[in-house]
Amino acid sequence: MFVKVYKYHIQNDKVNEYISIQERAAEIYGKYLDFNTIYLQSKEDSTKWMEITKYKNEEEYHKSINLINEEDDIQDLFKAFQTLLSSEKREISEEDFVEMKEINSC
Incomplete structure (x- = not known):
C-alpha cells in the first residue's frame, strides 16, 4: 500500500467546516481512486491534525491525482x-x- 501523511493546524472554531471540506x-x-483515510486530532494541541490516507499503490495514486487536481471543485475545496x-x-x-x-x- 502507498500511504500519504499530511500534518497541519486547523483553527479550533473551524473544525466542523474542516470535516465538511x-x-x-x-x-x-x-x-478516481480507492482509498481509506483517517483524520487524527492531537490531544496535546487541539489545532494539530494528521491525515493518513492509504491507496492500493503509488502508480494508481499518481495516475489519478492529476485528473483529481483538474477538477474545479477540488481546487475550490x-x-x-x-x-x-x-x-x-x-x-x-x-x-x-x-x-x-x-x-x-480480532
Whole structure:
C-alpha cells in the first residue's frame, strides 16, 4: 500500500467546516481512486491534525491525482481548506510511506 501523511493546524472554531471540506473532497477522490483515510486530532494541541490516507499503490495514486487536481471543485475545496489553517502555523507537511504490515485484533 502507498500511504500519504499530511500534518497541519486547523483553527479550533473551524473544525466542523474542516470535516465538511474533507467529506466533499473524499467524494471527488472516490470517483478516481480507492482509498481509506483517517483524520487524527492531537490531544496535546487541539489545532494539530494528521491525515493518513492509504491507496492500493503509488502508480494508481499518481495516475489519478492529476485528473483529481483538474477538477474545479477540488481546487475550490483546497482554497477553502487553506482559510481554516491556524494563522500562526500555516504550513502543511506532506510525506509518502509504504505500508509494510498491518495488524488488527480480532
